Amino acid sequence: MGLRRLNLLLPVFFLLCMAGFTVGYAASEPGGKTTGVPVPVIPAGKGETCVEDIDFMRRNHMDLLKHQRDETVFNGVRTRRHSLKECVSCHVVAGPGNVPVSASSPKHFCRSCHDYAAVNVDCFQCHASRPETGALAELTDRDILSPAATAGTD
Amino acid sequence: MNRTTYSEIEGHSKSFYALAAVLALFVLCGFFCAYYMEHYGHYITGMSNQVVWGIPHVFAIFLIVAASGALNIASIGSVFGKRLYQPLGRFSGLLALALLVGGLVVLVLDLGRPDLLIVAMTHYNFSSVFAWNVFLYIGFMLVIAVYLWVQMERRMNRHVRAAARVAFIWRLVLTTGTGCIFGFIVAREAWHPLIMAPLFIAMSFAFGLAVYLLALLAACKGSNRDIGDVVVRRMGRLLAVQVTIVLGLTVIQHATNLLVSENVGVERFILLDGGNYTLLFWLGQVVTGSLVPMVLLFRLREPQDPNHTVSVASALVILGGFVQLYVLVIGGQAYPLNMFPGMEITSGFFDGVVAGYTPSLPEIGLALGGVALTGLIVLFGIKLLRFLPVSLANAAIDPHHVPHNGRV
Amino acid sequence: MIRKAAIEKHGTDPVFDPGRRNFLGSMAAAAGITLAPGVILYGIGKSSAASANAPTAAVTSDVRWGMLIDVNRCGEGCDDCVTACNTENGIRGHGRETTDAQWIRKLTISNPDNGTSKSLPVMCQHCADPPCVEVCPTGASFKRADGIVLVDKHSCIGCRYCMIACPYKARSFVHEALDNQKPHAPRGKGTVESCTMCVHRIDSDRQPACVEACSDTGGGAMLFGDLNNPASEISKRIAKFTTQQIRADLGLDPGVRYRNL
Known part of the structure; x- marks a missing residue:
């Protein structure tokens, strides 16, 4: 008998979970007023402009990277404009001691937005998420922009 | 086509739920082990840059090989028209499906990047035997599904023979493909190309039938269904023949490899001085997995109740099967590559030495999880749908059966 | 703005x-x-094909990169090539010998008949007909047009079939999560990797790190160059001297050749 009741209860429980998930998801939409996730401070990169229009980059950076990635891996094309390596060295974010943070820090350029959008980025399982240590010496303080200094740029 | 009636098992008894709970626990444990392995990386397993495939692969290959073999019971009934086997066809299809799913889950969860599995489904390199096998596995599932459907849907019964033929050919190709995974590797001397395909086909017949027998006897006992000695005896004899064939091919496998002078070293390793591998080969594969079941099954005489003997023999064949694959897969990798024939090689990367392998708990957990998943699928399969005949008693499967003691 | x-x-x-x-x-x-300073190195030890190596141009099969290793000049205790490779590609051990990656290793082979021994480096042999590429189910193992055998880690699922198939034990599986990788040498957990012949250097007309180290501080045993160009130093030497391939019997035509083996 008890088991029969369980058979009934399980789908109900499942539906409730689904409903809860949907409501929670809707609440976290950018338009939703009830959202508890703060809009991220996105650190700006070095230089005047990004390699493409910023709106375009926000929507399409992954396609650019993916295209470049295949060109590089299979054809040895190593142009800098759309390479992940260049993104990473231009968008360095200073951590403690003005050392660039890696993707393990939530302050990392890529993560600041990806955390907010809840999109998992697995590039940095393999790729370096900050410029090479040797290259750091070449960066001046001015090159490494701290988030505080760049907040509001856009 | 036949008058056999099938029914679901009741599936409300305490032992049913207990069994389901134990199996589910093992499945959960398997998934946890897989997660653990993926989280920390494979260094927590016994696998290494020397022995790159370990216990999960031994289990996965066993389950996949047994899957195609389990379908043979159905094939004997509907391709070769043996009426005795026809009531056994549905359960055979279910078991094949469950074994294949269990094996594939283990294989997939052991990957370095299981999260990239979608890549394996969308990018194929057609020169790779492995890629072909992905097709063969997916196709096999579809073929079994259709085969089961035409068996179980009365209006489709007339297509059983056609579906069975497709399934039979498909399973032969599938096992050939699995054998070729090893056979086409030029680098490893233990895996001789010509013998691998027939050996794997023979292994699939034996392992599949052994798993089938054990599962059928357990299912009938658990759901209080009659199972007559005629059918058990017949399948027991078939198993004995198939185990003999595997043993014969194993002899040919090693004998032919011995004829190739470069490969004498690896044969010496497996057959004479390979320590655990030699012990496992002779005691596990040859004696426990082949000779003992052969003696048990060939000596099975008429008045004796065959169920117990056949169960024991099947269990031994399964055990021997795991050992055989362990020796083949892991022993074949443990033996060093012969990069400079005739020379002694040393390096800081284990060149020229026999590689060690000790399976760790997570990989064993994952492997057992796959077996448990197979069990769980079969258990719920026979509870939800009519896979099992109501009775397999001698009179039920053959109306003309004359009881042994009732002289006419 | x-x-x-x-x-x-x-x-x-x-x-x-x-x-x-x-x-x-x-x-x-x-x-x-x-561009990176490496570009200025145009023409150093290179064939006429070097000019095709501009970053915008796809590699072609006009060149086939290879190496010639003179075993007589390879020092028994020297592992400068190994160190250089590890430094260049950010390979660090984790104190676990059986699972730590090795892209290039020093091998000692001794003849049991007369007790003589030789020392040589072994890495991915960059076969013309690579078994790893043949067996890879997803096509992640591939051979670039210029003959370099690589793993596309974006499509490597970590099945390790290539490691089973390689007759040179040239490949390693990344058994743990990594950090602080080199920007030019991405490597990560769950994928298979091997010597890339320093493809990032080749693409900017530099020599592989091992070859450079061997000529700088080692015995100068390693020569890198274009096997397709008869005028290249490597081709000239291969034409002049007797050279060997490891496991030539397998017919894989490796791009790494040995002399005095």
Whole structure:
């Protein structure tokens, strides 16, 4: 008998979970007023402009990277404009001691937005998420922009 | 086509739920082990840059090989028209499906990047035997599904023979493909190309039938269904023949490899001085997995109740099967590559030495999880749908059966 | 402000599709100034094919990169090539010998008949007919047009079949999570890797790190070059001297050749 009741209860429980998930998801939409996730401070990169229009980059950076990635891996094309390596060295974010943070820090350029959008980025399982240590010496303080200094740029 | 009636098992008894709970626990444990392995990386397993495939692969290959073999019971009934086997066809299809799913889950969860599995489904390199096998596995599932459907849907019964033929050919190709995974590797001397395909086909017949027998006897006992000695005896004899064939091919496998002078070293390793591998080969594969079941099954005489003997023999064949694959897969990798024939090689990367392998708990957990998943699928399969005949008693499967003691 | 400038500059640029070639062409002038210093090394120890190595051009099969290793000049205790490889590609051990990656290793082979022994480096042999590429189910193992055998880690699922198939034990599986990788040598948990012949260096006309180290501080046993160009130093030496391939009997035609083996 008890088991029969369980058979009934399980789908109900499942539906409730689904409903809860949907409501929670809707609440976290950018338009939703009830959202508890703060809009991220996105650190700006070095230089005047990004390699493409910023709106375009926000929507399409992954396609650019993916295209470049295949060109590089299979054809040895190593142009800098759309390479992940260049993104990473231009968008360095200073951590403690003005050392660039890696993707393990939530302050990392890529993560600041990806955390907010809840999109998992697995590039940095393999790729370096900050410029090479040797290259750091070449960066001046001015090159490494701290988030505080760049907040509001856009 | 036949008058056999099938029914679901009741599936409300305490032992049913207990069994389901134990199996589910093992499945959960398997998934946890897989997660653990993926989280920390494979260094927590016994696998290494020397022995790159370990216990999960031994289990996965066993389950996949047994899957195609389990379908043979159905094939004997509907391709070769043996009426005795026809009531056994549905359960055979279910078991094949469950074994294949269990094996594939283990294989997939052991990957370095299981999260990239979608890549394996969308990018194929057609020169790779492995890629072909992905097709063969997916196709096999579809073929079994259709085969089961035409068996179980009365209006489709007339297509059983056609579906069975497709399934039979498909399973032969599938096992050939699995054998070729090893056979086409030029680098490893233990895996001789010509013998691998027939050996794997023979292994699939034996392992599949052994798993089938054990599962059928357990299912009938658990759901209080009659199972007559005629059918058990017949399948027991078939198993004995198939185990003999595997043993014969194993002899040919090693004998032919011995004829190739470069490969004498690896044969010496497996057959004479390979320590655990030699012990496992002779005691596990040859004696426990082949000779003992052969003696048990060939000596099975008429008045004796065959169920117990056949169960024991099947269990031994399964055990021997795991050992055989362990020796083949892991022993074949443990033996060093012969990069400079005739020379002694040393390096800081284990060149020229026999590689060690000790399976760790997570990989064993994952492997057992796959077996448990197979069990769980079969258990719920026979509870939800009519896979099992109501009775397999001698009179039920053959109306003309004359009881042994009732002289006419 | 920044956005506006970006639109003015690139707003109508098709950016990455068929227009890529045009875009790359227009970038070429700028690239000449801004590129890594390595580009200046044009022509050093290289064939005429080097000029095809501009960053915008796809590699072609006009070249086939290879190495010639003179075993007589390889020192028994020297592992400068190994150290250079590890430094260049950011390979660090984890104190676990059986699972730590090795892209290049020193091998000692001794003849049991007369007790003589030789020392040589072994890495991916960059076969013309690589078994790893043949067996890879997803096509992640591939051979570049210029003969370099690589793993595309974006499509490697970590099945390790290539490691089973390689007769040279040249490949390693990354058994743990890594950090602080080199920007030019991405490597990560769950994928298979091996010697890339320092493809990032080759693409900017530099020699592989091991070859460089061997000529700088080692015995100068390693020579890198274009096997397809009869005028290259490597081709000349292969034409002049007797050279060997490891496991030549398998017919894989490795790009790494040995002398005095």
